[in-house]
Amino acid sequence: MRSVVTTIGELLHRYGYGAIVAFFVLEGSGVPVPSETMLVTAAAFAAHGRLTPRYVLLAATVGGILGGHCGFAIGRFGGLPLVRRFGRLFRLDDERLMRGHKFFAERGAGAVFLSKSIAFLRIIVPMLAGVAQMPFGRFTVANAAGAAVSAMIYGSLGYFFGRDLTKLEHHIALATMMSVVLVALIVLVRVVRGRRNSDLQDGRA
DSSP, X not given: OOOHHHHHHHHHHHHTHHHHHHHXXXXXXXXXXXXXXXXXXXXXXXXXXXXXXXXXXXXXXXXXXXXXXXXXXXXXXXXXXXXXHHGGGGTXXXXXXXXXXXXXXXXXXXXXXXXXXXXXXXXXXXXXXXXXXXXXXXXXXXXXXXXXHHHHHHHHHHHHHTTSHHXXXXXXXXXXXXXXXXXXHHHHHHHHHHHHHHHHHHHHO
């Protein structure tokens, strides 16, 4: 069976920097492609002189920005009607939508910025920001900054530690999974606390 790194290497050889941009745009649009592995592999290629480091970082940053805006647009123009139509199935009423709107209006910039460095959240958070109608200017700044920082982090990993790409890919996947689990636990704790507080308020009433 061919490894992901081998396939990505062939794509880089054939399409160059365009493959990097395409992976991040696809991911931002909801397609779960391994954009982190693409960037790490491209950076490792750059360390061996097969690509130019600054163009690798530029392609990843541009792709991350475009991908984030694709997700935001999907959420803003397609997600909200679906949420309003099927929201009752997931207990998403107008009050919770308003809470989401308030969160992204007040603290959404930090969430968008941090999400650019975690694979699963790179897909979900921009869409949620769009559904919650986060101010476009604030989203744009946070999305661009997060994309640039994320490109620097994973690009540096690939450039300096990319001699054994398979091992590095494994470590990145493990770190990503742990980050997703941590975020899920935080959300779960907040949901449980919110339900307890709501039950207490109902009991007092």
